[in-house]
Amino acid sequence: MFWKNIKSFFAACLDLLAPRCCPGCDVEHPAGFDGFCEVCEPLLERLNSKQDKAPAINAALILYGGPLAEGIKSFKYKSRTDYAKALRSLLCEQVHTYQPLVDIVVPVPLHARRLRQRGYNQCALLARAVARSIKKPLRCGVLLRVRDTVPQVGLGGLARISNVQGAFRATNDVKGLRILLIDDVRSTGATLSESAGALRAQGAKKVYTLVLARGD
Numbered sequence: 001m002f003w004k005n006i007k008s009f010f011a012a013c014l015d016l017l018a019p020r021c022c023p024g025c026d027v028e029h030p031a032g033f034d035g036f037c038e039v040c041e042p043l044l045e046r047l048n049s050k051q052d053k054a055p056a057i058n059a060a061l062i063l064y065g066g067p068l069a070e071g072i073k074s075f076k077y078k079s080r081t082d083y084a085k086a087l088r089s090l091l092c093e094q095v096h097t098y099q100p101l102v103d104i105v106v107p108v109p110l111h112a113r114r115l116r117q118r119g120y121n122q123c124a125l126l127a128r129a130v131a132r133s134i135k136k137p138l139r140c141g142v143l144l145r146v147r148d149t150v151p152q153v154g155l156g157g158l159a160r161i162s163n164v165q166g167a168f169r170a171t172n173d174v175k176g177l178r179i180l181l182i183d184d185v186r187s188t189g190a191t192l193s194e195s196a197g198a199l200r201a202q203g204a205k206k207v208y209t210l211v212l213a214r215g216d
Contacts, residue, residue, distance in 0.1 A: 023074065023083040024067025034085045040067035044090075047214060054094035055101055058192070060214030061090060064185055068213055072184055076122050084122075088129035091182075091212045095130050102180040102208060104139045105131040108195050109168075111148040126212065127182035136180070142173045143181075143195060164190050168198040175203030180210060187215035 020029045024040030036044065045063040047053065052060045062068050068090075074080040075087060107127035115121055124140055131138035147167040179199055183192055186209070196207040 020082060020085075022067075023071025023080070023086050025070070026074075035089060036067055036071075036086060043067050052214065054210060055097040055208065057208055058186070058189065059094070059208070059210045060186055061093065061211070062213050064187075064213035064215040072213060076118075076184065079119070081120060081125065084125045087184075087212060088126055091126050091210070092129055092133045095133050095180075095210070098180050098208060098210070099134040099136070101178060101206075102134070102136060103177045104137050104142075104174075105134070105180045105182060106139050106143050106174075106199070108181065108183040108191060109140070109143055109145045111145040113148050114145075123183055126184060130180065130182055130210070134180075139173070142171050143199060144169050144171075164194045166194075168195050170198040170202040170204070172202050174199050176205050178206045178208075179204050180208050183209065183211045185213045185215060186211040 020034055021027060022029060022035075022037035022040055024036050024043070027037055027039075029035075029037070035041070043066045045065070047060055047063060050056065051058075054061075064072075071080075071083050071087060075083045105127050107121060107123035109123070110118065110121045121140075124138075127140075128138055145167055146169045149164055149167050181192065181195055181199070183195075186192055192209045192211070196209060199207050
């Protein structure tokens, strides 16, 4: 109880020093609230088809667009890591279904140069919450981005596929394991396909992919 009270006290202090904001519109939240505001939340278009819904092999939770798109872009490109908690909460809505099906959780990696520039891998921040939620190990080092590709944003379908070909390599630590691969957005699926292929090439038994948002 003591440590819980201490944690709550410091959380309240953090709210005063750096108030939490809605990822969709950046409006300040009431103290202690995380998530999308009452205006943005109804605009999140959750996906419920069988092919999207976890634990599908390639699952996605929400259609990319509107407030979610704004939140993800700020999270990735504008260092708004304060949005991580709200986005992680969305991603974890269905992850319990993977608990008996996977052995480890793996984020799609950034190239070392991009990681130095950005200072964090947004997929790893999301994957950490997923791993904690289903009580599985988070393994960030078993999948590597060995080629520094240009951003996929703005590229057409064929260009996206070509851009990431051969960009990933897995270690043999994944042999025989069932893996939950985490990314933030899936558009053509080229990045996830290459990543999953690299894991399977090193003997992964099965690879599930889960993304927060699916583009049209």
